[in-house]
Amino acid sequence: FTFEVALEVANKVGGIYTVLRSKAESTVEELGEDYCMVGICNERYVAMEVEKMEPVLPQMKRTVDLMREQNIKVVTGRWLIEGYPKVVLFDLDSAWDKYNSWSWELFDKTGIGIPDHDNETKRCVLFGFLTAWFLGEFRAQCGKKSVIIGHFHEWLGVGLLMCRMREIDISTIFTTHATLLGRYLCAANVDFYNNLDKFKVDIEAGNRQIYHRYCMERAATHSAHVFTTVSDITALEAQHLLKRKPDLILPNGLSIKNTQCMHEFQNLHAIAKEKIHNFVRGHFYGHFDLNLDKTLYMFIAGRYEYSNKGADLYIEAMSRLNHRLKMINSEVTVVAFLIFPASTNNFNVESLKGQAVVKQLKETVDVIKDDIGHKLFDLCLRGKLPNEEQLLDRDHVIKLKRCMYANQCSSLPPIVTHNMTDDANDPILKQIRECNLFNARSDRVKLIFHPEFLSQTSPLISMDYDEFVRGCHLGVFPSYYEPWGYTPAECAIKGIPSVTSNLSGFGCFMQSHLSDPEAYGIYIIDRRFKSIKSSLEYIYYLYHFCRMTRRERIIQRNRTERLSEFLDWSRLGMYYTNARRLAIDRTHPEFLETTRSFSPTGSVRLPRPYSAPSSPFGSRIASPCPS
Numbered sequence: 001f002t003f004e005v006a007l008e009v010a011n012k013v014g015g016i017y018t019v020l021r022s023k024a025e026s027t028v029e030e031l032g033e034d035y036c037m038v039g040i041c042n043e044r045y046v047a048m049e050v051e052k053m054e055p056v057l058p059q060m061k062r063t064v065d066l067m068r069e070q071n072i073k074v075v076t077g078r079w080l081i082e083g084y085p086k087v088v089l090f091d092l093d094s095a096w097d098k099y100n101s102w103s104w105e106l107f108d109k110t111g112i113g114i115p116d117h118d119n120e121t122k123r124c125v126l127f128g129f130l131t132a133w134f135l136g137e138f139r140a141q142c143g144k145k146s147v148i149i150g151h152f153h154e155w156l157g158v159g160l161l162m163c164r165m166r167e168i169d170i171s172t173i174f175t176t177h178a179t180l181l182g183r184y185l186c187a188a189n190v191d192f193y194n195n196l197d198k199f200k201v202d203i204e205a206g207n208r209q210i211y212h213r214y215c216m217e218r219a220a221t222h223s224a225h226v227f228t229t230v231s232d233i234t235a236l237e238a239q240h241l242l243k244r245k246p247d248l249i250l251p252n253g254l255s256i257k258n259t260q261c262m263h264e265f266q267n268l269h270a271i272a273k274e275k276i277h278n279f280v281r282g283h284f285y286g287h288f289d290l291n292l293d294k295t296l297y298m299f300i301a302g303r304y305e306y307s308n309k310g311a312d313l314y315i316e317a318m319s320r321l322n323h324r325l326k327m328i329n330s331e332v333t334v335v336a337f338l339i340f341p342a343s344t345n346n347f348n349v350e351s352l353k354g355q356a357v358v359k360q361l362k363e364t365v366d367v368i369k370d371d372i373g374h375k376l377f378d379l380c381l382r383g384k385l386p387n388e389e390q391l392l393d394r395d396h397v398i399k400l401k402r403c404m405y406a407n408q409c410s411s412l413p414p415i416v417t418h419n420m421t422d423d424a425n426d427p428i429l430k431q432i433r434e435c436n437l438f439n440a441r442s443d444r445v446k447l448i449f450h451p452e453f454l455s456q457t458s459p460l461i462s463m464d465y466d467e468f469v470r471g472c473h474l475g476v477f478p479s480y481y482e483p484w485g486y487t488p489a490e491c492a493i494k495g496i497p498s499v500t501s502n503l504s505g506f507g508c509f510m511q512s513h514l515s516d517p518e519a520y521g522i523y524i525i526d527r528r529f530k531s532i533k534s535s536l537e538y539i540y541y542l543y544h545f546c547r548m549t550r551r552e553r554i555i556q557r558n559r560t561e562r563l564s565e566f567l568d569w570s571r572l573g574m575y576y577t578n579a580r581r582l583a584i585d586r587t588h589p590e591f592l593e594t595t596r597s598f599s600p601t602g603s604v605r606l607p608r609p610y611s612a613p614s615s616p617f618g619s620r621i622a623s624p625c626p627s
């Protein structure tokens with residue numbers, strides 16, 4: 001039996017939710033009814049995403065009943081996603097009365113005390129003890145014959161720790177998706193990668209008042225039979241900060257089946273791009289001098305971690321790109337989006353007004369167009385060829401003028417679409433001011449900061465994130481701290497090229513698996529061994545991208561989309577299979593006797609695509625002087 005344990009089962013918090021959700025189908029295909037996910041009961045999602053039903057397996061039924069007898073609310077059923085996996089979800093609120101004895105047991109067995117003010121960690125303790133209780137009981141119900149695997153994803157791994165402290169016969173795997181201390185240190189702008197081996201971890205954790213959390217994470221790391229993480233770069237970090245080298249790397253995949261549209265993706269790009277055009281027409285009202293046929297959409301998106309996600313490098317590069325495009329009098333306009341949820345007080349009036357004014361103009365033109373069509377038909381029917389006045393009468397002209405006057409705007413098009421709570425101190429807005437990028441007519445790069453995740457119901461960009469990505473030309477993610485980074489991967493499976501960095505797990509993965517990532521539309525910035533100034537050389541790639549013809553971009557998209565299968569769980573799921581096999585190998589070697597020789601997943605390397613130009617495009621852009 002395999003139990004995958006995480007707070008994000010049927011509970012959307014962040015990236016781990018995407019991992020579990022997209023992986024479910026391939027895992028169920030492999031493990032069938034022996035696979036079950038364990039999480040917490042968040043009513044908001046459970047009501048929509050979980051079909052409640054009683055367990056069929058007698059051991060499971062007895063286990064759940066025993067917990068319910070002790071007043072623990074346990075929801076069992078199936079998660080309504082591809083694969084339809086079994087889930088067991090605990091309501092943490094029903095376990096608070098046991099908190100004191102559990103936190104005492106934790107302290108007694110591990111020496112880790114939980115401060116009273118840290119409610120988040122207290123909830124993790126509850127979840128960990130409920131999981132250990134559940135797995136212990138299930139083990140007892142199963143008898144000696146079965147092998148049980150507990151695969152724990154992050155949040156401090158209390159469940160795993162308690163399974164080991166109570167000596168429950170479970171083969172344990174711990175997967176960390178980032179280290180706690182790593183996130184804290186990077187957010188504090190320290191020179192992280194150059195000092196990885198020098199940090200005094202206990203002191204650093206203590207200074208940040210997360211010592212107890214750090215101890216729990218480190219204890220779980222060392223207690224696990226198999227310790228894994230999502231990328232090489234996080235493996236290195238874990239080795240230094242958690243003091244254990246991961247046994248295996250489990251890269252994150254995506255479910256391609258739902259997103260892949262075979263030859264349709266080029267058409268879908270055109271349809272989604274038209275929707276972005278509509279937004280842009282409204283946003284630049286009164287200043288609409290862009291040639292939409294020569295407009296490129298670039299974007300950066302993610303949780304709002306200004307320097308970790310590389311927003312600083314993105315804005316600086318856009319400012320330099322603007323300068324270069326102006327120098328050559330380029331006809332290309334780049335609209336560069338920044339999508340980071342920040343604290344706001346709703347949409348700003350100018351942005352809403354722009355959309356409304358353009359909508360009004362469009363409706364007026366549509367009415368006049370119909371009117372003219374009727375007149376034209378009528379006159380031609382009578383054998384007369386109409387002149388201009390007969391078609392466009394005074395009434396039409398007045399209506400059009402009224403709309404056009406409303407379309408005037410003296411201020412420059414807004415940079416930010418919402419009213420920011422702290423406009424003056426927002427790091428993105430501060431840097432945009434410093435770079436003097438104000439969406440002036442002469443600017444060839446226009447910036448739009450959308451401080452909220454995209455949603456189909458928004459009055460501004462009425463698209464969900466997936467559709468928006470499809471409509472863009474290039475994703476730019478120059479991250480500094482990124483254990484994996486789903487955003488460039490999500491671009492790739494839609495055929496959208498992207499920029500990533502060698503400090504992101506995805507970037508490193510691509511570097512080691514593709515002979516020529518650029519040919520596949522993955523540009524990897526060196527942020528690890530180069531200074532910021534040198535890293536900014538990726539501006540040459542952006543510049544080159546702006547000079548590509550439409551045909552070249554279409555060919556590029558075809559090549560990028562070929563990476564889809566490479567990122568699918570049907571391929572990457574084998575890394576998880578290997579982790580399970582290694583866990584069994586270490587705890588119940590007799591169980592795997594037929595396949596004793598455990599071999600880690602062999603590395604596959606994709607050659608250059610045949611359609612890639614023979615003169616290496618990478619060497620051109622990497623060199624500042626044309627050779």
Ligand SMILES: O=c1ccn([C@@H]2O[C@H](COP(=O)(O)OP(=O)(O)O[C@H]3O[C@H](CO)[C@@H](O)[C@H](O)[C@H]3O)[C@@H](O)[C@H]2O)c(=O)[nH]1
Nearest residue numbers: 014015016018177301302453454465482483484485486487
């Ligand atoms: O408008 C938007 C913009 C983004 N997204 C999503 O936001 C997610 C952001 O992904 P990522 O940057 O990978 O997520 P994090 O929350 O930072 O997740 C952590 O965990 C992930 C899973 O291991 C790793 O990929 C990350 O590097 C790590 O920081 C993506 O899936 C996007 O689809 C939206 O849903 N709506």
